[in-house]
Amino acid sequence: MNSPLFRNADRQARFLRFVVDSALHSPESSIKEFDIGIAVYDRRSDYDPRMDPIVRVEAARLRARLREYYEVTPPEHVRIEIPKGHYVPVFIPVAGDSTPSDSDLSVLVPPFRCLSADPGDQNFCDGLTEEVLHQLAQLPRLRVITQSVAVRLQETDGPKPQYLLEASVRRAGAEIRLTLHLMDLTGGGSTRFSNIYQATINNVFTTQEQLAEKIRRDISAALHLGKRATRASVS
Amino acid sequence: MDTVTIRHLRESVALLPMENSGAANLFYGRLFELAPEVRPMFNREIGLQAKKFSEMLAWIITNLDRPDELSSEMRALGGRHGGYGVTIDQYAPVGSALMWMFQHTLGDRFTPEMEEAWLEFYAFISFEMERGARETSTTRAHP
Numbered sequence: 070m071n072s073p074l075f076r077n078a079d080r081q082a083r084f085l086r087f088v089v090d091s092a093l094h095s096p097e098s099s100i101k102e103f104d105i106g107i108a109v110y111d112r113r114s115d116y117d118p119r120m121d122p123i124v125r126v127e128a129a130r131l132r133a134r135l136r137e138y139y140e141v142t143p144p145e146h147v148r149i150e151i152p153k154g155h156y157v158p159v160f161i162p163v164a165g166d167s168t169p170s171d172s173d174l175s176v177l178v179p180p181f182r183c184l185s186a187d188p189g190d191q192n193f194c195d196g197l198t199e200e201v202l203h204q205l206a207q208l209p210r211l212r213v214i215t216q217s218v219a220v221r222l223q224e225t226d227g228p229k230p231q232y233l234l235e236a237s238v239r240r241a242g243a244e245i246r247l248t249l250h251l252m253d254l255t256g257g258g259s260t261r262f263s264n265i266y267q268a269t270i271n272n273v274f275t276t277q278e279q280l281a282e283k284i285r286r287d288i289s290a291a292l293h294l295g296k297r298a299t300r301a302s303v304s
Numbered sequence: 305m306d307t308v309t310i311r312h313l314r315e316s317v318a319l320l321p322m323e324n325s326g327a328a329n330l331f332y333g334r335l336f337e338l339a340p341e342v343r344p345m346f347n348r349e350i351g352l353q354a355k356k357f358s359e360m361l362a363w364i365i366t367n368l369d370r371p372d373e374l375s376s377e378m379r380a381l382g383g384r385h386g387g388y389g390v391t392i393d394q395y396a397p398v399g400s401a402l403m404w405m406f407q408h409t410l411g412d413r414f415t416p417e418m419e420e421a422w423l424e425f426y427a428f429i430s431f432e433m434e435r436g437a438r439e440t441s442t443t444r445a446h447p
Contacts, residue, residue, distance in 0.1 A: 073438070078392040110396070121338070122407075122419075126399030129427040137431070191308045192417055 074138050081131050083109045088151065088158050100156040128156065152203065153196070154274045161207060174292055175212040177219050177230035177254075178202055181247070182237040193273060194238050197247075200277045204285035205234075208294045231255050234288070243270045247280060251291055262291035305425070310368045312421035317365045319410050328354035328361070331405040339397035345388050364429070375432050382433025383440035390437070395430040402426060 106112040183194035251262040320327040
């Protein structure tokens with residue numbers, strides 16, 4: 070909170086404090102937009118979030134602020150994230166030494182391909198990619214590399230990822246089918262693991278989260294990794 | 305910014321009634337309801353201010369696929385706003401008024417995907433403006 074990014078951003082600091090305190094004191098409870106409006110933005114009890122989306126606006130800004138903060142100040146112990154569509158923060162423990170060790174595995178995860186002409190499906194694919202990146206980042210001894218970082222590493226002659234995780238998503242009505250391949254780039258691109266996941270979309274965020282958790286478990290098993298972080302309760 | 309977000313931003317603005325700065329007038333009306341303390345910062349006639357807002361919105365929409373230009377323009381705008389005394393906390397009611405303007409004007413045509421696109425984009429532009437304000441105040445403090 071002493072960072073220049075938060076020092077003059079009183080409400081953003083209060084927002085963060087409120088959701089973190091709420092999650093720590095009542096880990097099983099959800100945090101509602103209305104409650105943040107009342108507690109942080111001094112809205113009255115007749116406040117209607119549909120008419121005054123200040124909390125949604127500020128949540129998006131807080132996510133951007135946290136991203137920037139951690140880019141400038143890598144966390145020593147815990148990184149806080151507020152996943153899109155939720156107000157319950159996630160506490161991600163950081164390994165004692167954040168410098169990647171030689172024994173770490175690395176996986177490149179490009180955006181999942183959306184095999185559909187419906188533009189709404191592209192949003193689903195993008196959201197799913199984000200959720201999978203987040204889930205994989207919780208695995209120990211695995212460095213998760215996004216497409217943009219991979220480009221930077223290539224430009225700077227940095228280390229190349231050992232694995233490539235590719236997926237494509239098809240949709241028919243509410244049914245989703247995701248085909249996933251984990252390729253060993255050091256072994257000439259041979260497939261290390263492959264699977265097809267099916268799901269029915271009831272709630273977009275829940276479906277993305279459930280699919281991403283399954284993928285994390287499978288990748289962990291395929292690469293013989295364990296889990297290092299837990300997600301705080303999600304509303 | 306991905307192409308889908310850009311498309312949602314463009315489609316939502318294309319639906320706005322821009323003649324006589326109609327949407328922009330609504331925006332300022334709502335902003336002054338949410339944050340009456342910012343009203344004295346606008347010393348030009350509000351119709352002119354609304355026209356300026358509409359022109360800026362049109363410029364932004366045209367330049368969505370030029371992130372460097374967008375970024376630099378938003379930083380310059382933020383620097384000027386910092387000079388008027390705008391605080392970081394005041395970006396919140398501005399964002400809320402902007403979202404309300406779309407919801408109020410477009411109703412159901414303002415889809416959840418469009419709102420998500422605007423939330424993400426407003427976080428980006430307001431952050432760039434903050435950055436511009438910080439840079440300008442540092443320059444002012446250490447010329």
